[in-house]
Amino acid sequence: MERAMLGISLRDKIRNEVIRQRTKVTDIAFRVSILKWQWAGHVCRRTVGVERSSSGDRVSVSGVSDAPPTKWSDDL
Secondary structure, X not given: OHHHXXXXXXXXXXXXXXXXXXXXXXXXXHHHHHHHHHHHHHHHOOOOOOOOOOOOOOEEOOOOOOOOOEEHXXXX
């Protein structure tokens, strides 16, 4: 999408970092990791009466059968 915005093809051999600097778009994986840490901090600061056990116990099931299921808290 960013390449199309700038009119650049893969044959031009321009790195993704350079394209992101030109379009001033943040990397989605970086943005997701920051939001995940912010949400984890929000959950840690909850009041005492709120149940906290379910926040780290979610198991994400992917379509790949070879990979073991991972917990949300494995990234923290």
